Amino acid sequence: xxxxxxxxxxxxxxxxxxxxxxxxxxxxxxxxxxxxxxxxxxxxxxxxxxxxxxxxxxxxxxxxxxxxxxxxxxxxxxxxxxxxxxxxxxxxxxxxxxxxxxxxxxxxxxxxxx
Amino acid sequence: xxxxxxxxxxxxxxxxxxxxxxxxxxxxxxxxxxxxxxxxxxxxxxxxxxxxxxxxxxxxxxxxxxxxxxxxxxxxxxxxxxxxxxxxxxxxxxxxxxxxxxxxxxxxxxx
Numbered sequence: 001x002x003x004x005x006x007x008x009x010x011x012x013x014x015x016x017x018x019x020x021x022x023x024x025x026x027x028x029x030x031x032x033x034x035x036x037x038x039x040x041x042x043x044x045x046x047x048x049x050x051x052x053x054x055x056x057x058x059x060x061x062x063x064x065x066x067x068x069x070x071x072x073x074x075x076x077x078x079x080x081x082x083x084x085x086x087x088x089x090x091x092x093x094x095x096x097x098x099x100x101x102x103x104x105x106x107x108x109x110x111x112x113x114x
Numbered sequence: 115x116x117x118x119x120x121x122x123x124x125x126x127x128x129x130x131x132x133x134x135x136x137x138x139x140x141x142x143x144x145x146x147x148x149x150x151x152x153x154x155x156x157x158x159x160x161x162x163x164x165x166x167x168x169x170x171x172x173x174x175x176x177x178x179x180x181x182x183x184x185x186x187x188x189x190x191x192x193x194x195x196x197x198x199x200x201x202x203x204x205x206x207x208x209x210x211x212x213x214x215x216x217x218x219x220x221x222x223x224x225x
Contacts, residue, residue, distance in 0.1 A: 004157075033213060042201065043158070043215040059214055090157045101205040101213060102148065105157030 002026050004106035006091050012112045013081045021076040021109050023091030031094045032074040033103065034058075034066060036087040043090060049074055081113045116140040116204040123220040132189040134219050136202030139183050147178060147185045150201045152218070158201060162187070189221075197223045 004025045013019055023032065030051055035043040035058075045058030047066040055066045063085060065077045074093075078085060088110050092103040119137040126132045138147065146165050150158035162169055164176040164185070175188040189196055199218040205211075 035215070042199075042217040045212060045214050048212060056212070058212060092157070101146075101207075101211065102160050102163060103150070103158070103213065105159065108155070108157055 004091055004093055004104050006089070006106035006109045008109060009107065010110050012114065013078075014114050015082060017081050018077070018079050019081065019111075020078075021089055021091075021111075023074045023076070023093075023106060025072055025074075025091075025093040025104070027093065027095065027104065028071070029093035029095045029104070030071070031101070032068065033092045033094075034064075034074065034076045035090045035092065036060065036085075037090060037108075038087050046076065046089075078111075081111075083113045085111065086113045087111060116142065116145060118202045118204055118216050120200075120202050120216065120219045122217065123222070125222050125224060126192055127224050128193055129191050132192050132196070132221060132223075134187045134189075134200055134202075134221070135184055136187070137184045138202070138204045141182050141204050142206065144207045145204045146207060147176065147182075148203045148205045149174070149176065149187050150203065150215075152199045152201065153197075158215075161200075163205075192221075192223045194223050194225060197221060 007022045033048040034046040049055045049068040052071040067075045088108045091106045116138045148163040149161045152158040162176045169176045177186045201218040
């Protein structure tokens with residue numbers, strides 16, 4: 001199993017450009033999450049999804065949109081990128097079946113906005 | 115969700131035991147305590163999870179007192195490769211909740 005795969009791994013954008021980060025999981029997990037991590041800081045929740053076709057706001061949702069059209073994919077979009085969105089973005093998923101909400105993370109996508 | 119408080123950083127030496135205590139005073143009855151480890155430039159990975167008393171696996175032990183208002187992650191005989199950030203989360207049994215991370219504890223293992 002590949003687990004959680006994020007694409008792209010690196011991206012450089014100019015202010016005002018748009019882009020989409022893709023998160024794909026092959027574990028049939030119901031729940032998916034997008035976090036951002038700034039240098040030397042902890043992870044902050046952007047948006048999450050509790051199932052196909054559903055999304056919800058996290059701690060820092062402004063400037064981002066998400067979609068969960070398929071159970072295995074969770075897309076994070078930046079409509080008009082700003083330098084403040086320079087960060088490493090992590091996607092995670094969980095099944096919720098065993099224990100409580102154990103998250104499996106992707107390797108991260110490093111985004112730089114100039 | 116219950117807020118957690120843990121030390122910002124800890125230094126240790128190879129071969130020593132490292133104990134990181136996390137406070138979660140407002141933990142609810144159905145909440146679990148989950149710990150993650152994050153190496154530089156990698157996503158966090160699950161270490162251990164517990165509900166009460168003691169849990170042990172091949173990586174760490176987790177001690178939870180009866181009142182469950184705190185928990186202690188114990189890393190036995192650390193090596194340089196255990197240098198990482200460790201996050202404590204209170205996670206509800208009901209899946210799909212807003213799972214938020216605190217700042218974590220940065221552990222530096224010295225030779």
